[in-house]
Amino acid sequence: MPPNERRPAVSLPTPQSDYGPAHPDELSAVARLARLGFGLSRDLFDRYAALFGPDTVRVLRRPHGSGTIPVACAAHWMMDQWFGGSPVPVQAVAMVAVDPALRGSGHGKAMMRALLTEARSAGAVLSILCPATLPFYRGLGYGCGGVACQWSAPPAAFATPPSGAASLRPADPLDAAPLAQLRRQLLADGNGLPERTEALWTLALCPDGDPADLFRDDDGYIAVLPPRDRRLAVADHCLPSGATLGGAMNLLAGFRAQVDRVTWSGGPNDPLALLAGDGLRLDGREEWLVRPLDVAAALEKRGYPAGLTESATFEIKDSLIFSNCGRYHLEVARSRGNISQIEQVVEAPARMEIGTFASLFTGHASARALWRAGLLHGEEKMIDRLQRIFCGAAPWMPDRF
Missing domain, CATH: 3.40.630.30 (Gcn5-related N-acetyltransferase (GNAT))
Incomplete structure (x- = not known):
């Protein structure tokens, strides 16, 4: 994108979309979408709504008769998630469902884009979720962030x-x-x-x-x-x-x-x-997903290996959040990162899509593994710098939502 070309920070839903918090009289319709999407009973829906608060529920509406009806729903809330020894503000997303009679019409994508826009405006720098399907969320820029392992033993x-x-x-x-x-x-x-x-x-x-x-x-x-x-x-x-x-x-x-x-x-x-x-067994291994909302802020919020002094230059492409696109220079010292977006570079940057950056950021996939898989591009010396910067404990999360 030319430096002087201005674009909106996030690709928004169409003007015809009506997105916002669920009204109290819409909760039965949301419960129906959750039942059709996940088999969630009304009792369980009511329990979750009471726990997280009905104000966490969002709906996408379309005209119906003289009013509107919800055609898609989701729940989200803000919390901190720890990376590199530091808390990072994230949006947690759950219960994304679309009316089965209207699937394939773009309502799910519109729902998610609106959710991401709202979270970014509220200060979240990442969005996380436990996916029911991978292709849909990969198309929105999510990448694998970590795992939850199911163990058993006598x-x-x-x-x-x-x-x-x-x-x-x-x-x-x-x-x-x-x-x-x-x-x-x-x-x-x-x-x-x-x-x-x-x-x-x-x-x-x-x-x-x-x-x-x-x-x-x-x-x-x-x-x-x-x-x-x-x-x-x-x-x-x-x-x-x-x-x-x-x-x-x-x-x-x-x-x-x-x-x-x-x-x-x-x-x-x-x-x-x-x-x-x-008798120890690994009975299951599930991956949860991460979507960077603000690349620069995320890099400055997380922590880095103690004693490391390093720098790296990389370029990110993001087809949804345009302000994430560009070249970045990251300097790490005293376990903190300082980031700047640059137009001119002295050395060739590493290049990646936003979903690849998500897995690199959390440490779920190493820079060298992403490079060998053809997802991260660049000279080996720059890949090695990213390898040192983003090394750390394997990311995991036992909580499902």
Whole structure:
């Protein structure tokens, strides 16, 4: 794009689109779209609406008779997600659904474009979601941001905990404030974990509506649901020390007479999975998606490897958010990034589409892996610089929405 050519920051829905918060009398229509899109029962819809607030629901309307009707819906809210040891403001998106009789008419894309526009105006620099379909969201500039791994093992696999195991004590699962403090070190050490809202804490510790049984010490915690069908589900866990991890393993091993398998969600380097014995299985691996809304702000919000002093120049193409397009020069020092958009470059920049940048930004895919796959283009020395800048822990997120 020529430097002097002015374009709107974001490609907007058509003028005929009527987008905005759902009115109270539209919630039944939204519940119908959610049921047709995801099989969501009305009771479950009402629970989610109460947890997250009906003000999080957005609809796209079209004329009908003397009024309008919702033809697409979604929910979104703002929160922080941690990358490189720093919180990054993000938009979380859920429940994107279109009337099945009108699919293929562009309503889903119009819905998403309006959501992204609203979030960017509100200060979010990324948009994240758990996809029902990949091609649709890839076409909107989303890229794979990280994973959620579903693990399982027999209780006997935890029978040999590390020495110095702590004695965990029962605690109140309805008081998340002390748990959020315990979890904060995990946020800083890893990549991709969200700073949970009250609604996300409720879903983590009361996934079926009833509180899980919570056990903790001064370092971490584990929450389990009542055994069902010879299986024990770990609702949530934060095990940052060997003592807490050992206490959790003792707790799980104690269920060996009641259950055949223990199941839990975690990252690729989950501590329970690292220490489990015979019978450990990776039952599933799901990817969640990220869409950069403001490239420059995102790069300056996230953290970078301690002790690294490096710089890189790259060019990004974004067919939806035009202000993201251009050449960038990133300088990293003291774990922070300083970014500038430039017109002239001394050395050839690396080049990538916005979805590729999303995976590079989170650390889900390394610069060299993207380069070998033909998604990142440039000279090897520039690729190596990006490799050093965006290295870090594999991003993961157990929360689904």
